[in-house]
Amino acid sequence: MQPDWPKDVHKELVGAGVSVVGYVPDAGHKRLIELCHADKSMKAVPLTTEEEGIGLVAGAWLGGEKSVLLMQSSGVGNLINVLGMVKVCRFPLVLVVTMRGERGEFNPWQVPMGENTARVLETMSVAVRQAGDAQTVAGHVHAALGLAYETQGAQAVLIAQQVIGIKSFQEQRNQ
Amino acid sequence: MTLHRRSVVSELLRDRGDLLVVAGLGSTSWDITAAGDSPLSFPTWGAMGQAAMIGLGLALAQPKRRVCVVTGDGEMLMGMGSLATIGVQQPKNLTVVVIDNERYGETGMQRTHTAHGVDLAAVAAACRIKNTLTVGKDIGAVREMIYKTEGPNFAAVKVSDEKLPLVLPPKDGVLLKARFRRALLGDSADVLPEER
Numbered sequence: 061m062q063p064d065w066p067k068d069v070h071k072e073l074v075g076a077g078v079s080v081v082g083y084v085p086d087a088g089h090k091r092l093i094e095l096c097h098a099d100k101s102m103k104a105v106p107l108t109t110e111e112e113g114i115g116l117v118a119g120a121w122l123g124g125e126k127s128v129l130l131m132q133s134s135g136v137g138n139l140i141n142v143l144g145m146v147k148v149c150r151f152p153l154v155l156v157v158t159m160r161g162e163r164g165e166f167n168p169w170q171v172p173m174g175e176n177t178a179r180v181l182e183t184m185s186v187a188v189r190q191a192g193d194a195q196t197v198a199g200h201v202h203a204a205l206g207l208a209y210e211t212q213g214a215q216a217v218l219i220a221q222q223v224i225g226i227k228s229f230q231e232q233r234n235q
Numbered sequence: 236m237t238l239h240r241r242s243v244v245s246e247l248l249r250d251r252g253d254l255l256v257v258a259g260l261g262s263t264s265w266d267i268t269a270a271g272d273s274p275l276s277f278p279t280w281g282a283m284g285q286a287a288m289i290g291l292g293l294a295l296a297q298p299k300r301r302v303c304v305v306t307g308d309g310e311m312l313m314g315m316g317s318l319a320t321i322g323v324q325q326p327k328n329l330t331v332v333v334i335d336n337e338r339y340g341e342t343g344m345q346r347t348h349t350a351h352g353v354d355l356a357a358v359a360a361a362c363r364i365k366n367t368l369t370v371g372k373d374i375g376a377v378r379e380m381i382y383k384t385e386g387p388n389f390a391a392v393k394v395s396d397e398k399l400p401l402v403l404p405p406k407d408g409v410l411l412k413a414r415f416r417r418a419l420l421g422d423s424a425d426v427l428p429e430e431r
Contacts, residue, residue: 080295105297105324108316115285115317118258119292121276122412127292141422145282149408211425 065223066091068198069156070099073128076205079103080120080127083114087232088158088224096130105150110135114142118151126209128154133161133177133218134170142212145150152208153186155216156201162221165227177218186214194223238306240334240394243374244305245270247332247381254381255293255419259286259306262399263334267305269402274418277411284314287321287331294326297419301328303381308335308349308391315358321387322363323380330381330388331359335394344396359389369393 069092073081081096082105083089096104111128129161136157146153160167160187161174173180178188191197191206197219204215225231244266248256256276258264263286264278277293280288290304311333319327337350349355356367364387368376371393380388405411416424 080292097421103324105291105320108319111284112288112314112317112320114296115282115288115314116292118282118285119289119294120296120413121292122289122419123255123293123296124416124423125296126290142285143283145279145285145408148281149412151412 062195063198065194065197065219066095069070069201070095072121072198072201072205074101075202076101076126076209077165077231078126078205080116080125082107082116082127083128083130083150084108084113084135086130086132086135086158088132088219089156092130092156093134110138111142114139114146114153117153118145118149120233121151126152126205128156128205130156131158133157133159135166136177136180137173140180140184141187146214147185150212151214152212152215154201154204155186156206156219158219158224161223164225165222175219181216186216189215189217189232191217191223193218197223237395238371238374238392239397240266240336241269241399243334243392243394246374247303247305247378251294252382254301255297255300255302257286257293257302257304259283259304261307262336263305263307263310264404265281265399265402266334268404269328272404274303274414276404277415279406280406283310284317287309287314287317290329290331291321291324291326294329295324296414298326298328300419302326302330304329306331306333308333308337308355309339309341309428311355312348312353318359318362318364322410323366324387325363326387327385329386330384330390331364332377332381333389333391334394335391336394338396340396340398344398349391356389356391364389397402
């Protein structure tokens with residue numbers, strides 16, 4: 061049986077005491093977003109652009125609260141300049157990124173950012189953890205939360221497109 | 236009588252009590268420092284467009300404290316979507332004040348969109364910010380907003396486009412973060428609860 065990774069990730073967020081979850085929706089994050097909205101211990105915050113999430117995380121930490129950001133790989137491109145604040149201030153940061161532009165992609169406009177997501181993050185000093193299958197996602201999120209908040213580091217978990225398994229517009233709409 | 240940014244910000248932050256303050260990069264960071272540096276101020280030196288979102292994160296994390304973002308028109312224009320995000324969250328303890336000189340003050344005083352009639356308070360109102368104001372003379376109502384009115388609140392304060400001496404806050408980001416957290420959270424700022 062396939063592990064229910066959104067449920068497992070939500071459990072990790074609860075376990076770590078995450079109280080703010082910023083997101084720009086992605087089909088691959090649909091269930092995790094729903095779980096976070098339904099959880100009264102969390103504030104799920106829809107953003108107009110991923111960049112807003114960095115301000116949200118910074119402010120929440122200044123106020124003593126832990127947060128994570130959920131986004132699609134294309135959204136990582138929207139973060140580049142503001143990741144400078146994360147580095148200069150050593151704000152703890154956990155990004156949970158669903159990948160597009162990988163094996164099975166049907167939309168060529170997703171490929172340029174998908175092919176460079178890890179490189180962009182690493183260039184801006186965000187450590188990248190690749191979750192290539194559903195069994196490993198929650199473990200990577202656990203590790204990322206620990207490292208981010210215990211060592212004031214910036215961490216990203218990239219969830220492979222094959223875990224999400226979207227291969228057509230129709231499948232994406234049916235999520 | 237034209238308003239001057241330094242006296243406006245000094246008046247808004249006079250006797251600020253336990254108010255938490257975030258400033259946008261450039262002139263508004265110098266303004267809040269000229270008004271008196273405080274560990275409960277977080278002046279930014281970069282991340283243009285994020286001041287209001289830092290304020291929102293702080294307001295959500297500290298619902299019992301009042302939070303004031305002081306930023307410029309150029310900085311607010313870059314993060315205009317954050318007004319919509321604040322409108323969705325409806326934080327009662329957040330006020331965003333734009334010190335609007337209609338210029339990019341750090342880069343050669345080029346005209347911003349507000350110099351061409353773009354109305355940030357109208358944008359904020361359309362984004363469901365509960366109380367919105369544009370003022371050009373009397374800032375008493377803005378003080379009232381910051382310290383008393385249930386938010387979310389937004390005020391644009393029209394000021395002259397003067398070039399002023401720099402009054403610089405610390406620029407080490409780790410210092411700015413750590414001093415803010417210590418002043419706000421006390422001992423719990425430095426070690427996570429689960430690490431004790």
